[in-house]
Amino acid sequence: MRVAAAQARSPWLDAAAGAAKVMDFLQRAAADNVDLVAFPETFLSGYPFWVEQTDGARFDDPDQKRAYAAYLDAAVELDGPELRMIVEAVRDLKVFTYLGITERVRGTVYCTLAAISPADAIVSAHRKLMPTHEERLVWGIGDGHGLRTHQVGGLAVGGLICWENWMPLARHALYAQGEDLHVSVWPGSSRLTGDITRFIALEGRVYSLAAGALFSYADIPTDFPFHDQLAERASRYDGGSAIAGPDGQWIAPPVSGEERLVTADIDPAAVRAERHNFDPTGHYARADVLRLHIDRRRLDTAEFID
Template identity: 50%
Template sequence: MRVLAGARLPDPDPRSTITVAAAQLGGPWLDVGARLKRLTEAARLAAAEGVKVLAFPETYLSGYPFWLTRTHGANFDDAAQKACYAYYLDSAIEVGGPEQRELEAVAADFGLTLLVGVTERGRGPASGSVYCTLLTITPEDGLAGHHRKLVPTYDERLVWAHGDGAGLRTHAVGPARVGGLNCWENWMPQARHALYAAGEQVHFGTWPGASKVSRDVTRFTAMEGRVFAVAAAGILTVDDVPDDFPLAAQLRDNSARMPFDGGSAVAAPDGTWLVEPVRGEEGLVIADLDLRAVGRERLTFDPTGHYSRPDVFSVTVNRTRREAVAFVEGSPRD
C-alpha cells in the first residue's frame, strides 16, 4: 500500500491545521477479517504520515451489495436472492461486537480517529436486518459516532433498512469538527444542513467507489457548507467475489472487471480541488487542511449562520435512536 496523492503544507500550524486521509481500498468482498487486515495496514501508513483522521469507504466492512443490479435482485420470493441475502446478513458486523473492539484498538494504537463504513447487523428486534452504517472511532473514547444511512438508494432498499437521525453529529478532533454521511446521503440537503449546524468544518463522504457519482457532490458540499469535503471511495474487482457466494458466476459475468474504481478526493471550502479524484488503484489520499480557510470563505456565505433565515425556515432534527418496539416491564408476577 502506498500514498496515491496528497496536498501537503510546507510548515503546517498545529493550532489551525489537521491532516486527514481517505483510504481507497478493496479486498476480498464480504470477508471482514481480510478487510480488517487491510484497514490496519492503512492505519499504520496513515499514522506514519501524520494523519489524524482516516476515512474508509461505504460499508467497507464487509462490502457493498452490488449483486442486486447484476442478478435481478428484485425478483420476489426468489430462492437464489434469499440465499444471497442470508450470506450478506452473516457477513455483517454488530456494533458492540469484536470487530468494533478491534477498530478501537487500531484507533488507540495509532492515535487516529477512524470513520469506517460497515455493514451493520441489527440487534434485538432488528437482528434480521442490515444497515448501512458509518462508525466514528476515536483514540480516547472508542465508539463516538454511530450513524445509520437515512434512506438507502434505489436497489439498496432491497437489503438495507432505513436509519434514523441519532448519528447526525459532529466530533472534535484536534482543532477541527468533523462529520460524515454515507454515499447519496450527501445529496440530502437536510442531512448536510444538520451537520453544518453542528459546527462541521471537515465533511467526509463515504462511497462504494464510483468516481462519476461522487465528483460533483464533493465539490458542491465544500462550496455550500464552506467546509473541506473529503470523498473516501472503494475499489472492487470481480476477482474479489468469493466462490461460495450463491450467485458468484452470474455476478462476475454481468460485471466489468472493476465495478468500483475509487474516486477519493479532497475539495477546499471554495470548491477548488486540493486532490482531484483518484481512480483505479488502492492507497491513501492525504491532505493537510488549514482550517482558517473555512472562516475566510464564510465571509460571503454561512449556510446555518448569517445566511440562514430562522424567521422564515424552521428546521428540527430528531436525533433519537428509533426501534420497532419498546418493552415496558412489569413485576415478575405479571
C-alpha cells in the same frame, strides 16, 4: 491537521480479512502523521453489488434469499470482535476514524458509518437515512441518531453516506453544528464523487473529503450464489476518493484505480475566511423564515420497561 481517504479493495463478505485491511491502512495513516482517516461505504464487509445485476427484486427467489443470508452472516456488530479490534487500534495509533460498515441488528443489515475516536471509542454510528434504489432490498432504513459532528484537531467533523450527501436537510443538520470538515463515503466511483464533493465544499464552506473503494466482481467468493453470473462482468467501481477545499477547489482531485491513502493538510483558518461572505446556517440563514427540526433518537421497534 492531516486528513486522508483510505482508497482500497476490501475482502468482500470476509469480515476478518476486511478488519485486517483496515488495520493495515490505519498503520499506514499513523506512519504518515494522519490525524483523521475515512474508509468507504460498507468497507467492512462489502457493498451489495449483486442486487442490480441479478434481478434482485424477484420475490421469494431461493438464490436471492441465500445471497441475503450470506450478506447478513458476513455483516458485523458494533460490539463484535472486528470493531473491538479496530477500536483498540484507533486508540493506540491515535487516528480518528470514519469506517463504513454493514451493521447487523438481529435479522437486518444497516449501512452504517461509525465514527471512532482514539479517546472515546465509537462516538456515533450513523445509519443511512434512505438506502438508494435497489439498496432498499438489502438494507434497513436508518434514523437521525448519527447526525452528529465531533471535535477532531480543532475542527468539527461530520459524515454522510453516498447519495444521502445529496439530501439538503441532512447536510444542513451537520452544517448547523458548525461542521468544518465533511466526510462522504461511497462504494467507489469517480463518477459519483466528481461533482458532489466540490458542491458540498462550496455550499457549506467546509473541507470536503470523499472516500471510495475499489472493487472487481472477481472478488466475489466462489460459493456466493451468483458468482458465475457476476465474475466476468466489468466493474465501474474505480475509487474516486478526493478532497476539496472550502473554496470549492480541488486539493486532491478524484483518484481512479489506485489503492492508497489520498491525503491533504488542511487549515481551519481557511474555513473561517470563506465564511466571510457565506455561512449557510449562520449570517446567511433566515431562521425567522426557514428552520429545520431534527430527531436524533435511536429508533427501535420495541421498548421494554421492567
